[in-house]
Amino acid sequence: MKVKFETLDRTTLVVPEGRLDFGAAAEFQKQIERAIAGEGATPAVLIIDCAALDYVSSAGLRVFLLAARAAQRAGIGFALCALQPAVREIFDLSGFSRIMTVHPDRSSALAHTPPGPV
Amino acid sequence: MNEWRRSVPSDAAQLPVLTQFLQEFWSAASLPSAQAMSFELALEEIFMNVVMHSSSVTGAPHIEVSLVLAGGAVVLTIEDDGAEFDPLTLPQPNLEASLGERPIGGLGVFLVRQLMDTVSYQRLGATNRLRMSKHVERLREGTSQGATGPIAK
Numbered sequence: 001m002k003v004k005f006e007t008l009d010r011t012t013l014v015v016p017e018g019r020l021d022f023g024a025a026a027e028f029q030k031q032i033e034r035a036i037a038g039e040g041a042t043p044a045v046l047i048i049d050c051a052a053l054d055y056v057s058s059a060g061l062r063v064f065l066l067a068a069r070a071a072q073r074a075g076i077g078f079a080l081c082a083l084q085p086a087v088r089e090i091f092d093l094s095g096f097s098r099i100m101t102v103h104p105d106r107s108s109a110l111a112h113t114p115p116g117p118v
Numbered sequence: 119m120n121e122w123r124r125s126v127p128s129d130a131a132q133l134p135v136l137t138q139f140l141q142e143f144w145s146a147a148s149l150p151s152a153q154a155m156s157f158e159l160a161l162e163e164i165f166m167n168v169v170m171h172s173s174s175v176t177g178a179p180h181i182e183v184s185l186v187l188a189g190g191a192v193v194l195t196i197e198d199d200g201a202e203f204d205p206l207t208l209p210q211p212n213l214e215a216s217l218g219e220r221p222i223g224g225l226g227v228f229l230v231r232q233l234m235d236t237v238s239y240q241r242l243g244a245t246n247r248l249r250m251s252k253h254v255e256r257l258r259e260g261t262s263q264g265a266t267g268p269i270a271k
Binding site for chain 2: 023057059061066068069085086094098100
């Protein structure tokens with residue numbers, strides 16, 4: 001799996017591409033932790049754009065759960081967006097779409113994710 | 119189309135081998151890729167469960183995966199010769215817990231049960247056998263390519 005990062009003002013966008021399985025989960029977790037800690041300045045908002053995420057297993061869900069909690073602890077706004085239908089099904093079945101904010105697309109996530117009190 | 123079988127040691131590094139095995143079966147059987155994810159997930163979750171539960175006490179077991187298309191359904195069977203373990207006895211996760219209270223883990227087998235039509239466990243002698251099936255739509259009826267796939271054993 002490849003992960004791209006984009007920065008828009010004080011928003012960090014994390015864009016995972018490919019398969020988030022057991023083999024990819026540990027590295028993705030480290031990358032998210034680094035994004036939350038911030039290089040220099042801590043971001044006010046972290047959005048994970050899943051448009052290019054083809055597959056997620058429970059090992060991947062675990063990383064999303066840890067990321068949402070870490071963002072909450074750090075006072076950073078957090079949301080997901082653009083889940084593909086098969087990935088969306090996994091989020092719905094696991095109840096994760098109820099405990100995390102999921103937007104249909106990136107522009108809606110950017111418009112509606114309030115920044116954390118940093 | 120014949121049954122496909124693949125044996126691997128109980129090692130997380132084998133997961134890509136099994137995923138590729140499933141994907142090759144999927145394309146040889148002319149099944150639509152949109153329906154593959156449920157089986158990829160079932161394979162990963164059950165395989166990783168065996169890897170995690172196969173302690174050093176009994177040594178690393180061998181795992182055999184088989185796939186067959188029968189009566190409009192794909193049947194995925196995963197067998198291992200490790201200690202007796204029925205993953206269907208694992209407790210259900212609490213889906214109502216809040217973000218902070220949600221336990222880490224416990225979702226894998228739950229998702230498999232949700233995604234598959236049938237899931238059953240049997241202990242046969244020294245073997246754990248988990249059998250899963252789900253109805254699939256074929257792209258074109260009657261285009262089975264026969265036993266062209268890799269017969270790895």
